[in-house]
Amino acid sequence: MTESDDVWKVNRERDGKSEQFVSNFPEPSAVGKVFAPVAGFGVTIRNFFKPTVTEQYPENQDTAMPRYHGRHQLNRYADGLEKCIGCELCAWACPADAIYVEADSNTPDAQFSPGERYGRVYQINYLRCIFCGLCIEACPTRALTMTNDFELAGPTREGLIYEKQDLLAPLEDGMLNAPHPMVPGTVDDDYYKGDVTQVVDEQVDWVRENRPEEPTLPENRKAESARG
Amino acid sequence: MTSTADQATPAVVDTVSLTIDGSEVTVPKGTLIIRAAEQVGIDIPRFCDHPLLKPAGACRQCLVDVAAPDREGNVRPFPKPQASCTMTVMDGMIVNTQHSSETAAKAQEGVMELLLINHPLDCPVCDKGGECPLQNQAMSNGRPESRFIDVKRVFEKPLALSSEILLDRERCILCQRCTRFSKEIAGDAFIDLQNRGAMQQIGTFNEDVLEFDGYEPIGVAAEDESGRAFSSYFSGNTVQICPVGALTSASYRFRSRPFDLVSSPGISEHDSSGAALRTDHRRGKILRRLADNDPVVNEEWITDKDRFAFSWQNLNDRITRPLVRGDDGELHEASWPDALAAAAKGLRAAITGEDAQGAAVLPGGRLTMEDAYAYQKFARLVLDTNDVDIRTRTASDEEEAFLGSSVAATGLGVTFGDLEKAPAVLMAGFEPEDEGGIVFLRLRKALGRQQVFTVAPFLSRGAEKLDATLLSTAPGGEGKALAAVKGSTAASEALKEAGSVIIVGERLAGSPGAFTQALALAKRTGAKLVWIPRRAGERGAVEAGALPGLLPGGRAVSEASARDAVAKAWGVDALPGKQGRGAADIIAAAHQGKVDALIVGGVTPSDLTSNLSAALERTGFVLSLEVRRTEVAEYADVVLPVAPPSEKSGTFVNWEGRLRGFATALKTDAMSDHRVLDILARELGVTLNTATVGDVSQQLGALGAAATKHRPAAPKIDAPKVDAKPGEELILASWHLMVDEGALQDGEPYLAGTGRTAVARLSAKTADAVGVKDGLVTVSTQTGALELPVVITEMADGVVWVPAKSPGSWVAQELGVEPGARVMVKGGV
DSSP states (O other): OOHHHHHHHHHHHHHHTOOOOOOOSOOOOHHHHHHGGGTTHHHHHHHTTSOOOOOOTTTOOOOSOTTOOOSEEEOBOTTSOBOOOOOOHHHHHOTTOOEEEEEEEOBTTBOOSSSSEEEEEEEEETTTOOOOOHHHHHOTTSOEEEOSOOOOOOSOSGGGEEOHHHHBOOOOTTOOOSSOOOOTTOOHHHHHHTOOOSOOHHHHHHHHHHOTTOTTSHHHHHHHHHHO | OOOGGGSOOOOOOOEEEEEETTEEEEEETTOBHHHHHHHTTOOOOOSSOOTTSOOOOOSOTTEEEEEEEOTTSOEEEOSSOEETTTOBOOTTOEEEOTTTOHHHHHHHHHHHHHHHHSOOOOGGGOTTTTSOHHHHHHHHHSOSSOOOOSOOOOOOSOEESSSSEEEOGGGOOOOOHHHHIIIIIIOOOOEEEESOGGGOEEEEOOTTTSOOTTOOSSTTTOOOTTOOOOOOTTTHHHHHHOSSSSEEETTTTTSOOGGGOEEEEEEOSSSTTOOEEEEEEETTEEEEEEEOOBTTTTBTOOOHHHHHTTGGGGSTTBOOSOEEEOTTSSEEEOOHHHHHHHHHHHHHHHHHSTTOOOEEEEOOTTOOHHHHHHHHHIIIIISOOOOBOOOOSSOOHHHHHHIIIIITTOOSOSOHHHHHHOSEEEEESOOHHHHOHHHHHHHHHTBTTBEEEEEESBOOHHHHHTTOEEEEOOTTOHHHHHHTOOTTOHHHHHHTSTTOEEEEEGGGGGSTTHHHHHHHHHHHHOOEEEEEOSSTTHHHHHHHTOBTTEEGGGEETTOHHHHHHHHHHHTOSOOOOSOOOOHHHHHHHHHTTOOSEEEEOSOOGGGOSSOHHHHHHTSSEEEEEESBOOHHHHHOSEEEEOOOGGGSOEEEEOTTOOEEEEOOSSOOSOOOHHHHHHHHHHHTTOOOOOSSHHHHHHHHHHHOSOOGGGSOOOOOOOOOOOOOOSSSEEEEEEEOOSSSSOGGGTTOHHHHTTSOOOOEEEOHHHHHHHTOBTTEEEEEOSSOEEEEEEEEOSBOTTEEEEESEETTEEHHHHHOOOTTSEEEEEEOO
């Protein structure tokens, strides 16, 4: 017989005469004892009379709070030029290294944003993004904001890397798709200050001359809406 | 190779002791306060201060509180803060920087506030953002809050100083680093301070604004294509030293941010100086190159070619997979095993087949030492021939004898430091600004302390900036000109001073007797002699023995004992003893169909006077090892892709003999030439043992330098007299300008825009005799003709100078002759 066998024996003996469990809750009253089997339904019954908080998703999509950090959007100025100048400050701020930007020079033939510089490549990898919002805080031109769109799932990894065209804000009525020249007589500062409020005829004429097929031209928009 | 030559003997220097922020520091007399502070690790903010430029005190950012002893020895404070970048130290001085003095800190904040008044806060669009001294120091030494509410001064931007350099004047803080660099270092004053007061700005030179003695930046000949007066080969350095984003380069503008970039150190592949570079790349693509700080070689400067010409290696014609010519006569992509088998088959037929006439190797002059070693070993062991020559340029047997006797394996000879210290320098067949930019900068650093003589047909702009004395000669007459430097001539007297240097360039090979005379002159005057080639790989190839008559370490092929020594080291019975043929002879033989196989490395056919393309066409089997699909590929049977310098490691040996090893900057699966040759040799049943850089350096180290008896004898060739007279038939002078249409400058239009317009230079007398019409001449030979505008230059009569490979002036291809040959020159076109 070894020493460990001794230990085992002692333990077995102790287990044999272990103490009975005694609750330290107060003893229920007589009525309590009667209703004890259905007491658990109290919570349920109480909630019958409270307002519903259940979200009817996906039937009801109106679910996010106004400042919810959802998918990003690259905004445009009122005349349709892009706000992004490709400065990469968003990429710099990103703690998850989810943003990749390459800038390039605007040229007279291809002016995408006011000033000299625009973002040629803009990618956000939503497999990496943690929706912290540091990028939109860093953006010096308010080009990057976050929308309420949270439906970011997909079957492929590639598909979750959003490119510039996936992120650009839709062209609202009256906006003209870039590239096109800035409003004549303005400089980039006027855009930053919000002094440019609409497309002017010179810009429309330029696009008409260079890209007559552009769907955001007024006549093409009209034709499109006539077609239904 | 030791580097002892560069270590200055510690001389006794006067020192002074002072106190900076309470720490005692002892520095040499004459040290600036800002440097003394650096030595004790105290950082004083600065913009205009640069250790390689003279003090200016322009930005006032480095203000510190100073107290110094007066005549009685009482330490008394200066009434106001002083600029620490212009004030030298004094014994017993007490300096309090912003760390210990409220006054200094407040003064610095005030200066920063003033500098920021007109600085646009466009950091998000500025290329300097993220690596900007102004940004950083505004954070560390500026006021936390701005009080400025007025409208900032604006200028139109950017102002293109050249096709490469752009100036945003509103960002400028007037530190004058750029103007000081261009005046003091490069000698091209192309921008200067303009105007006064609040409107003061850096701008292009304008005589109306600045009375500047009628300076003409580039003279009549050197306007760029746009007609803009700009001519510096070193302008890119101003971008690098600009402490704000005022100067930017067109090629890097808006391309990336510093935090995107991975930086790797490297060595320039563009000239034989071996300048240290920093390669910045992102996602496998090189975005820019900067000068690295190497005090013994390039200090902190590089040429624009080093800086901007890197896109050649990633153009669309880059080959990444082997190509084999199929039965249909077209090149098809093939696997490495198939391509190696095809290459081995072709080479085997050329060396072992019936009536085999053998194979030859033309590696080209742009290779690393390891690659050159592999090529020559491949030729000697696998192909059993000494027909290997890297000199795809003007070359001669005299030059080879000179290289074997006086250059190969001589270790670190004359250094950049020696050039700077030399009391006199004589150059022959070498244009420092065009053919070795860093050499030019070092010589210019000694301006005023050094006499420079140049043996050339005329005083080039670079030589003029060195204040050189012209020893005028027609090309071919350099030998006689060197022989005339004797007795009590000024040059001879100057060279007799200890430490003087004679520089001979590769172009002397076209001038019989010149190397002989250069050796004699060195002996006569006691001056040191140094050979400065143009291409980066030349000196390394000489060390590695990739010449027809030279084995590794300077051993002569003609010496049986030298051959045996190498054969023993390589573990073979014997090496081929037959003297090899030079590049020109190989091509001539191939032209006659007398070479069965040719291995061609980085050779550009248009650089050669002989028609390489036609020779390749007549050669049975052509194997090309190339980075890009060049013209050689059109005639090649097998093309094996090799790595460009940024994708491989290796060693360039610069003209000093200094080993300039570099590691791989971009890791790709491209292989170096030496590795490809190693695999190919294995396919042919020979162990070359050149798979890695380590293997090669081990072998080169084991071989060592040749014993004197194994070396070729020094050349002894008589220098002919050259008879140059004005007339229809003139002697051709030519050299490569730094920025031209060389293969390694492809794909860089911004750099090309800064190149000089091609012109023909004639003396007034010669031009009269020729009869220039409409300012144009036609320079012709039987092969072809060049039509160029004429510039009348003070130069030797009977000589016409044209650039070697500038736009519209491809001398080798069009004229098919080398400098020194006679060409027909007519007025008009």
